[in-house]
Amino acid sequence: MDEAATISSADVRSFLDLAYQFSAKSLGRMFEKEGPDGDLTLVPDLMDTAFKIGLAASPDPAAAGHDYGIWGAMTEEAGAAPSALMLAAIAETCAGAAMCLHAQGVAANLLAPAAGTLRLPRTPIRAALAIQEGPFPFPFAAIRDTDGAPHGVIRTEARAESGGYRITGRKDYVYSITGVDTFAVFTRLSGGLACFAVPADTSGLSLSDAGLRTGLRACPLHTVALNDVFVPAAARIDDGDAAGLVMRALALSWTGMAAIAVGIARGAANSARRYAAERYQGGAIIERHPAVKMLVGGSESKANAVMAALAALRPADPASPPFLKHAAELKLAATRQCAEAVSDCLQVFGGYGYMEDFGMEKRLRDATVLKSAWGPPYFLKQFIFDLDREV
Amino acid sequence: MNAGLAEQIEALKIRQSRDRLTVIGRMLVDGRDLSLWEHDTKTLPRGARIWRRRARAFARERIRPLAAMADRDPASFDPKALVGAAARKGFQTQLFVPPFGRASVTTYLRSATLPIAVIAEEFATECGGLALLLLAHNLGVVPLLLSGHVRTLVRHFLPLYFKTSWLGDSTTFAFAITEPEAGSDVESCEGAAQARLNATARPVQGGYILNGSKVFISDGAIADRITFYARIEGEGVESWTCFLIDKTMPGVSVGRHEKKMGQRAADASEIILEDVFVPKRNIVGKLRSGWPNNHNVLNYSRPVVAAMALGHGRGAFERALAFCRGAERGGRRLIECRDVQYELADMLTALAAARAMIWRACRNFRANQPLSSIAKVFASDTAVRVCNQAMELMGDAGYMHAHGVERAWRDSRLTQIYEGTNQINRYDIIEHQWDADIAADRGSALS
Numbered sequence: 001m002d003e004a005a006t007i008s009s010a011d012v013r014s015f016l017d018l019a020y021q022f023s024a025k026s027l028g029r030m031f032e033k034e035g036p037d038g039d040l041t042l043v044p045d046l047m048d049t050a051f052k053i054g055l056a057a058s059p060d061p062a063a064a065g066h067d068y069g070i071w072g073a074m075t076e077e078a079g080a081a082p083s084a085l086m087l088a089a090i091a092e093t094c095a096g097a098a099m100c101l102h103a104q105g106v107a108a109n110l111l112a113p114a115a116g117t118l119r120l121p122r123t124p125i126r127a128a129l130a131i132q133e134g135p136f137p138f139p140f141a142a143i144r145d146t147d148g149a150p151h152g153v154i155r156t157e158a159r160a161e162s163g164g165y166r167i168t169g170r171k172d173y174v175y176s177i178t179g180v181d182t183f184a185v186f187t188r189l190s191g192g193l194a195c196f197a198v199p200a201d202t203s204g205l206s207l208s209d210a211g212l213r214t215g216l217r218a219c220p221l222h223t224v225a226l227n228d229v230f231v232p233a234a235a236r237i238d239d240g241d242a243a244g245l246v247m248r249a250l251a252l253s254w255t256g257m258a259a260i261a262v263g264i265a266r267g268a269a270n271s272a273r274r275y276a277a278e279r280y281q282g283g284a285i286i287e288r289h290p291a292v293k294m295l296v297g298g299s300e301s302k303a304n305a306v307m308a309a310l311a312a313l314r315p316a317d318p319a320s321p322p323f324l325k326h327a328a329e330l331k332l333a334a335t336r337q338c339a340e341a342v343s344d345c346l347q348v349f350g351g352y353g354y355m356e357d358f359g360m361e362k363r364l365r366d367a368t369v370l371k372s373a374w375g376p377p378y379f380l381k382q383f384i385f386d387l388d389r390e391v
Numbered sequence: 392m393n394a395g396l397a398e399q400i401e402a403l404k405i406r407q408s409r410d411r412l413t414v415i416g417r418m419l420v421d422g423r424d425l426s427l428w429e430h431d432t433k434t435l436p437r438g439a440r441i442w443r444r445r446a447r448a449f450a451r452e453r454i455r456p457l458a459a460m461a462d463r464d465p466a467s468f469d470p471k472a473l474v475g476a477a478a479r480k481g482f483q484t485q486l487f488v489p490p491f492g493r494a495s496v497t498t499y500l501r502s503a504t505l506p507i508a509v510i511a512e513e514f515a516t517e518c519g520g521l522a523l524l525l526l527a528h529n530l531g532v533v534p535l536l537l538s539g540h541v542r543t544l545v546r547h548f549l550p551l552y553f554k555t556s557w558l559g560d561s562t563t564f565a566f567a568i569t570e571p572e573a574g575s576d577v578e579s580c581e582g583a584a585q586a587r588l589n590a591t592a593r594p595v596q597g598g599y600i601l602n603g604s605k606v607f608i609s610d611g612a613i614a615d616r617i618t619f620y621a622r623i624e625g626e627g628v629e630s631w632t633c634f635l636i637d638k639t640m641p642g643v644s645v646g647r648h649e650k651k652m653g654q655r656a657a658d659a660s661e662i663i664l665e666d667v668f669v670p671k672r673n674i675v676g677k678l679r680s681g682w683p684n685n686h687n688v689l690n691y692s693r694p695v696v697a698a699m700a701l702g703h704g705r706g707a708f709e710r711a712l713a714f715c716r717g718a719e720r721g722g723r724r725l726i727e728c729r730d731v732q733y734e735l736a737d738m739l740t741a742l743a744a745a746r747a748m749i750w751r752a753c754r755n756f757r758a759n760q761p762l763s764s765i766a767k768v769f770a771s772d773t774a775v776r777v778c779n780q781a782m783e784l785m786g787d788a789g790y791m792h793a794h795g796v797e798r799a800w801r802d803s804r805l806t807q808i809y810e811g812t813n814q815i816n817r818y819d820i821i822e823h824q825w826d827a828d829i830a831a832d833r834g835s836a837l838s
Contacts, residue, residue: 036650135786136720173787212463212792214801281576283585291814343775343804350574350812351607354652354805355659361652368782368800369790376783378730 012082015054015068019086022055027093030218036356037217038094044178047100051124055086056104056177058124059111065124066112071105071252073112079315080252084259088307091263092270095366096218098263102256103128103175103219109252109318110184110245111197114237118182118197128176129249130183130198130224135172137250137375156226158187158194164232165189167196171224173210173374178220184249185226186242193242196235204229215365216373244319250374251318251327257370258327258334259310264367265303265338265345268360272296272345275358279349286348295348299341306334325387332380339367427739431746435509438495442485442506446513449480458518461656462798468656470524470613475561477525482510484556486529486536491552504691505753508698512746515702516709519802520656522699527609527657530692531564534618534633537687538676546672547635565614567605567636567662568685574607577620578689578811579818583628583682590621590664592632598670601634604646604663607809611660612645614638619664620681631681635673642667653801686760693763693810694752697770700806701745704774707799708738711781714794718785725784734784738777745770760823764816771806771813778803 026046030038050056050065057069067074070083083105091098107127111118115125131137133155156169167187174183183198183205198205210221238245273296276287286292309330316323346353346360353360371377401407409420423430432443453476461468477483481493485507488496498506507529514522535548554560568577576586590603601621608617616637623630636643646661676684712735715725725731745766752759752766778800782789790797807813821829 034650132787134720135718135788137786210791214790214792214797280572280587281574282579282582291817295814339779346804347807347812347814351569351808352574354808356650356652364804365652365801368779368797371779372783372785372789373787376786376789378734378783379786382730 011068012074012078016082016085016089018053019055019089022050022053023090023093026050027090027097030094030097031359034356037096037215037362040218043097043100043218046097047104047177050101055090056101056124057108057112058104059108059115059118059127060123060125061115063124065108069105069108070101071109071256073109075109075252075318077315079313080255080318081311081313084255084310084313087256087259088263088266088310091260091366092267094218095260095264095363095370096216098260099175099216099219100177102253102260104177106249106252106256107176107182107184110195110249111182111237114197117234118237119199119235122181125182126177126180127182127184127197128174128180128222129253130171130174130185131246131249132173132374133169133171136379154186154188154193156185156187158189158196160189161230164230165194165196165236167198167226167229167231169226171226174222174224175216175373176220176222180220183224184237184245185224186246186249193238193246194236195238195242195245196231197237198226198229198231198235202229202231213369215362215367215369247321247324248319251324253374254327254331255310255313257373258306258330261335261338261367261370262303262306262310264363264370265299265341266307268342268345268363269296269299269303271358271360272299272348275352276348281350292348295344299344302337302341306330306337309334321387325384328375328380328384328387331375332377332384335367335371336377339364339371342367427743431743435750436495436498436502436505438498439502439506439509441495443509443513445480446482446510447516449477449482450513450517453477454514454517454521457521458656458798459792459795461518461520462653463792465520465655465658470521470656471561473521474525474528474563474613475559478555478561479559481556482525483528483561484552485510486533487548487552489556491549491556493556501756502754503756504694504758505750508695508749508753511695511698512702512705512749515699515802516706517702518656519699519703519706519799519805520654522702523609523654523657524613526695526699527566528564528614529695530566530688531610531614531616531618533691534566534675534684534688535635537691538633538680538684540676542672543675547675562615563610563613565608565610565617565662566688567608567611567617567619569605569607571604571606575812575815577628577685579815580686580822581818582815586628588622588628588631590619591624592621592634592669593624595668598668598673599634601636601642601664601667601669604661606647606661607649607659608662609657609659609809611662612648612658617662618675619662620685623679628682630679631685632678633675633681633684634669635675636662636664636667636669637673640667640669652804653798654805687758689810690758690760690763693767693816694749694758696806696810697745697749697752697763697766700767700771700774700803701742701749703799703803703806704738704742704745704770704777707778707781707796707803708735708742710795710799711735711738711784711789714785714788714796718788731784734780738780741773741777745773761820764811764819764823767806767810768813768816768820771803774803774806775800 054064057065057072107129158165158167204227206225207222279286406422484492573586576582592599619636642665644663646663649659749766752762
């Protein structure tokens with residue numbers, strides 16, 4: 001399937017080609033050495049490359065990826081499909097690297113409109129979204145379940161004071177590119193929601209590593225503590241109510257995770273096909289065994305169906321409830337379908353699939369994390385139901 | 392919920408409302424406040440019941456404290472103390488009755504593998520890797536027993552069991568069938584008939600010279616002895632013979648140590664034999680009896696693997712439940728949320744179904760191939776599903792190592808692969824039941 005053919009802009013198509021080249025050539029270097037997750041020491045340099053070639057978006061208009069990078073400014077015009085397809089291309093080689101660029105892109109997308117008024121510590125700006133508290137996502141507060149209770153509770157609070165705001169609270173599961181210098185922090189403010197650009201070196205802000213985890217290890221994961229952090233009034237990036245930004249953040253985040261999941265599944269299916277054409281068992285190359293055909297064929301179908309859904313995304317306002325609902329549906333369906341596809345592809349390898357050598361177990365770990373990250377299936381199902389009622 | 396409504400609901404629960412029944416009606420209500428574990432345990436034969444309680448105590452006391460460290464850094468984990476402790480408690484001699492082994496006589500005669508299966512579940516609940524480390528020994532020893540060969544039993548099996556039971560000896564065995572070019576091939580008849588087997592035995596004066604290698608051998612690095620299958624040189628798989636290899640024999644070496652996704656506390660290693668002389672007395676059973684011996688070993692071991700899978704699922708469930716007791720969402724404890732309760736009940740249902748199937752497969756003196764495979768396929772698929780649910784229930788916390796749920800998930804995934812992939816096990820079900828159930832309608836098929 002030629003996903004690029006569904007995108008009309010030549011510029012976007014060239015960036016998709018770029019993503020494939022970056023995936024195959026640059027990220028491929030990570031896996032020249034043995035290790036369960038590749039050579040993670042290369043990730044910072046690889047992300048530098050992504051900024052230079054314009055794959056990584058930045059809120060700074062002068063940055064190479066400002067327009068066409070993943071979730072760059074062109075997302076408004078071209079829709080979510082180009083960035084999603086770029087993420088899928090990158091995730092075919094390394095889902096963790098894709099997650100770095102995705103986290104950067106979503107934060108850049110939120111910060112970009114306000115970039116002119118923000119203190120820019122350097123260019124390109126490395127940004128991350130600090131939205132979630134605890135292990136479940138924070139959908140915007142207007143969306144309530146059938147009991148009238150908010151799906152998520154936001155405890156991080158901002159208080160207005162002379163010249164700015166004081167923020168106190170904690171944000172968990174903050175995925176980011178390496179070396180973040182600005183966080184987009186969501187808070188309560190006078191009964192509503194607000195979003196602030198908070199430089200990482202602000203007094204009172206501290207980062208701690210979230211700890212050992214199953215997958216997506218190329219992408220840093222932190223807890224961000226904010227202890228009476230002062231930010232100037234200009235750091236507020238919402239226009240008086242951050243509900244739209246919350247929707248935008250979640251919609252892009254979930255769409256991106258769906259895209260990364262499909263990239264992992266496609267990488268797994270390609271590997272399984274190659275292995276099946278070489279491995280001899282039971283008197284034949286194993287691609288001739290019906291069980292293997294069913295595993296690989298089924299996996300490819302799942303991955304391609306999700307890919308088609310991503311490629312079909314049309315320009316829409318990411319801050320709208322219909323897009324948010326669609327993004328939640330994509331995340332729910334794609335991460336589950338693709339994790340199953342990866343597991344089936346691993347099975348083709350038998351015992352070798354379970355070992356680090358062929359990279360299949362890494363793919364399964366990465367795909368499995370995506371199912372639970374920022375909204376597990378049982379949470380999303382209810383959210384989709386409730387959101388539809390609201391809409 | 393207001394207090395009045397809560398009180399009304401409480402009064403409607405059967406433990407309270409049964410008082411309105413007649414005496415006989417009340418007697419027909421099971422109002423015991425028992426855990427499902429306790430309820431299940433009470434249904435077991437006495438011998439299995441005792442070993443289930445002992446295994447849980449041992450697992451909690453000895454395995455649980457080591458689990459996270461052994462998974463994180465298996466290279467620096469020394470298993471000797473744990474293996475010794477398990478041997479002293481009788482867990483390593485469950486394949487035979489006293490005075491040689493520690494299996495319960497009455498249970499053994501009706502359900503030989505049942506106590507091992509219940510032990511496997513308890514061990515694997517705490518740690519898949521350490522459970523495999525301890526249980527793989529049985530897999531290495533059982534070919535001696537299933538050979539049904541008196542000289543093999545007298546020379547090798549009974550002395551081993553006597554020393555382990557009475558002297559606390561912790562000699563460890565491993566089972567070696569898988570070859571680099573023959574994984575699933577050695578686990579089904581159709582594959583075996585066309586397999587490319589590299590391990591060979593060449594007859595020489597007084598014994599055989601063995602060459603070849605085996606891969607993915609659980610406990611391969613720590614085992615003292617290995618039941619090693621090789622074909623006679625110039626012949627095919629029908630000549631497969633089981634040889635008892637002592638690690639100290641010249642020419643035996645351990646090759647590559649595999650780096651696995653899970654069950655990391657147990658090593659999976661390559662065993663290499665280069666011109667190893669094996670005396671005739673070390674032939675397990677009869678010459679050329681290796682294939683049926685291997686096949687029957689798998690029939691006995693698959694329900695135990697199923698029980699290990701069940702343990703992984705249960706471990707994930709228990710740790711996720713502990714998390715849900717402590718964590719809140721929207722100001723309520725997770726266990727008080729209906730959606731969470733729904734998921735928990737679904738997981739319990741799946742685990743109970745798998746346990747029933749495993750115990751059914753074990754309740755025969757002789758292992759039954761289709762029942763063993765059915766239990767293995769169902770339990771391993773169930774375990775992976777339950778582990779996934781457990782992780783998802785916890786949201787982002789599910790994939791953090793600190794909670795131990797993702798470890799159970801990683802561990803569980805291997806049970807769909809080893810002891811024959813679940814695809815091979817499905818073929819085995821059909822293969823064994825071909826005449827009785829599948830090929831023709833005998834009027835009573837599947838009924």
